Each structure stands twice: as C-alpha cells, then as structure tokens.
Amino acid sequence: MTESGPRLLLGAPIATEMRARVKVEMAAFRRRHGFVPTLAVVFVGRDAPSAVYLQQILRSCRNAGAVGRLVHLPAGETAAHLRREIELLNADPLVSGIIVQMPLPKRIPLSVVIDAIDPAKDIDGLHPRNFGLLALGYEGFLPATAQAAVEILKRSGIALEGQHAVVVGRSNVVGKPAALLLLREHCTVTVCHSRTVDLGAHTRAADIVVVAAGRPGLITGTMLKPGAVVVDVGINMVAEGIVGDVDLASASAVVSAISPVPGGVGPITNAILLQHLLRAARAQVEGTPDRRLRRPPTRPPAASTPRPS
Numbered sequence: 681m682t683e684s685g686p687r688l689l690l691g692a693p694i695a696t697e698m699r700a701r702v703k704v705e706m707a708a709f710r711r712r713h714g715f716v717p718t719l720a721v722v723f724v725g726r727d728a729p730s731a732v733y734l735q736q737i738l739r740s741c742r743n744a745g746a747v748g749r750l751v752h753l754p755a756g757e758t759a760a761h762l763r764r765e766i767e768l769l770n771a772d773p774l775v776s777g778i779i780v781q782m783p784l785p786k787r788i789p790l791s792v793v794i795d796a797i798d799p800a801k802d803i804d805g806l807h808p809r810n811f812g813l814l815a816l817g818y819e820g821f822l823p824a825t826a827q828a829a830v831e832i833l834k835r836s837g838i839a840l841e842g843q844h845a846v847v848v849g850r851s852n853v854v855g856k857p858a859a860l861l862l863l864r865e866h867c868t869v870t871v872c873h874s875r876t877v878d879l880g881a882h883t884r885a886a887d888i889v890v891v892a893a894g895r896p897g898l899i900t901g902t903m904l905k906p907g908a909v910v911v912d913v914g915i916n917m918v919a920e921g922i923v924g925d926v927d928l929a930s931a932s933a934v935v936s937a938i939s940p941v942p943g944g945v946g947p948i949t950n951a952i953l954l955q956h957l958l959r960a961a962r963a964q965v966e967g968t969p970d971r972r973l974r975r976p977p978t979r980p981p982a983a984s985t986p987r988p989s
C-alpha cells in the first residue's frame with residue numbers, strides 16, 4: 681500500500697482492450713462466413729441485479745458486432761419448458777453461444793441446464809465436459825467470472841507462482857473453478873466456505889485472496905495480511921448501491937492492491953464471454969468442434985525455487 685491507499689485493480693482498461701480485439705475479429709468472422717454470431721441469454725423470472733447485468737451483456741454484444749438475443753421466460757416457467765428452450769437454441773445454427781442467467785428460480789434445478797446445454801455452445805463453462813477439461817488442465821470453456829478473477833491478477837502484473845492464494849467460496853461457477861485456475865498458475869491454494877472454521881486465520885495467511893461468497897462486508901482489514909492482493913468477486917445490492925464481499929474501507933488500510941466493486945472483475949467477465957462466443961462460433965462453423973485437448977505449456981519451476989538434492 682502507498683500513502684494514498686492500495687493500488688486499485690480496475691477491470692475497465694483490461695476489458696476495453698479485450699473488447700477492441702474481439703470487435704476486429706468479429707468483423708473478420710462476418711466477412712469470412714457471412715453472418716455474425718449470436719449469444720443467447722436465457723433469463724427466467726425477475727431478478728433486478730440480473731436484469732442490469734443482462735443489459736450490459738446484450739450491449740457488449742452489440743458493441744462488439746455480435747447479436748445478443750434475450751430469451752426471457754416468466755418466473756412461473758416449468759423446468760421442462762426451460763429445457764425445451766435450451767434445446768431449440770442448441771439446434772439453431774445462428775446461435776453460437778448460450779448462457780443461462782443465475783440464480784434460477786428455486787423450483788428449477790441447475791441440472792436441467794447442465795443436462796440440456798450443448799457443451800460446444802456452453803460458453804460459460806457450466807457443462808461437466810467443460811468443467812472436466814478445466815479440472816484436467818485442458819482448454820475447454822472456462823467459467824467466465826472465475827477466469828476474469830484470475831485474468832485481472834495476471835494482466836495487472838501480480839506474480840502468482842508460489843503464492844498462497846485463499847479462495848472464499850466453492851460454487852461450481854466461481855469459487856471452485858477460480859481455485860483450479862490459480863492452481864494452474866502454480867499458486868498454493870486453500871478453498872474456504874461457509875463451514876470453514878476461523879475464516880480469518882486462513883485469509884490472514886494469504887498473499888492473494890479471491891472472495892466470491894455473496895456476503896457484503898464478509899472480509900475486513902483485520903482478516904488480511906499486510907500487503908496482500910485482494911480480488912473481490914462479490915456483487916451485492918445494499919441500500920447504498922452495489923458492493924462486493926470485502927469491506928473496502930478497512931481492507932484498504934492493509935492490502936497492497938484490491939479490485940473494487942463495481943469496476944473490478946465485472947467488466948472483464950463480460951469481455952471474456954465475447955471472446956468465448958467468437959471461439960465457439962469459429963469452432964462450429966469451421967467444423968472443428970471445440971475439442972482442443974491442448975494442455976497449456978508447463979514451465980520449469982523458477983530458478984530460485986529450492987529443489988530437493
């Protein structure tokens with residue numbers, strides 16, 4: 681931290697660069713194939729934060745030269761109808777990517793989406809095929825928010841290798857994949873959740889803390905190590921507006937860098953979805969189903985790492 685406070689890890693400049701690149705590549709795709717990819721966003725019910733987020737995604741699609749199609753189903757919709765809608769989108773050749781906005785109404789289990797969605801169009805990495813590829817270290821579609829949480833660290837030049845990272849949250853869409861991605865970056869990873877005993881003892885030991893719990897103010901300055909780097913993934917609507925899971929005021933007195941909410945991870949998540957949409961479209965049109973079982977290159981450990989003799 682400097683006298684003026686910690687470094688703010690801002691998502692907007694990173695996302696702007698990513699989106700500009702996607703826009704150029706989207707135009708090239710259109711010239712080559714004669715159509716623009718469509719992202720179908722399925723939304724069941726009425727959830728105010730989701731609605732705001734969806735409008736952002738649809739606007740990002742338009743700005744990038746893609747089509748964003750909202751498939752809005754009423755709150756009382758049945759699981760069978762949701763499945764049918766997803767199957768129709770799977771079969772639509774103009775639809776290259778599908779995301780289903782969470783949370784679903786409690787009546788509809790997530791398994792309905794997971795069982796129905798075509799893994800080649802599953803650009804938010806929900807399907808077991810994509811999650812399995814991630815777990816095994818291959819290149820499937822990664823869950824965009826988890827990827828964004830790690831991307832903001834990498835693109836901000838934060839060293840990850842050998843660092844102790846604590847992830848707070850173990851959901852399949854954010855916490856768990858973020859932990860796997862940090863492991864891939866050679867962090868030593870601890871995953872905490874609602875049954876963790878003495879959360880602060882874990883977070884205080886961390887060089888990097890990624891928080892995705894959906895609990896405003898869960899992490900305070902006294903729970904953080906001086907100089908730690910914090911990525912706040914939480915999005916919570918409170919009386920004052922949108923806040924993350926980290927108490928920014930107390931954390932700012934301790935940490936060296938922190939991603940704000942709003943303005944941190946969110947914009948990058950959006951840009952990553954566009955990247956995934958383009959990649960899915962290419963794979964579908966060019967007849968190369970996105971099954972690249974390609975492992976990221978592994979590097980030897982840094983020279984300073986002590987080795988057993």
Ligand code: NAP
Nearest residue numbers: 825849850851854873874892893894913914915945946949
């Ligand atoms: P989720 O499915 O509700 O999972 C929350 C996780 O946090 C669970 O693993 C839960 O533990 C853990 N948790 C809850 N209370 C805790 C506590 N007091 N101490 C420690 N762990 C606790 O939520 P999610 O979908 O992962 O989303 C997490 C947050 O990220 C939400 O605020 C969501 O709005 C936000 N989000 C942001 C973006 C973005 O683009 N920035 C995108 C998606 C989601 P258990 O497993 O034990 O229940």
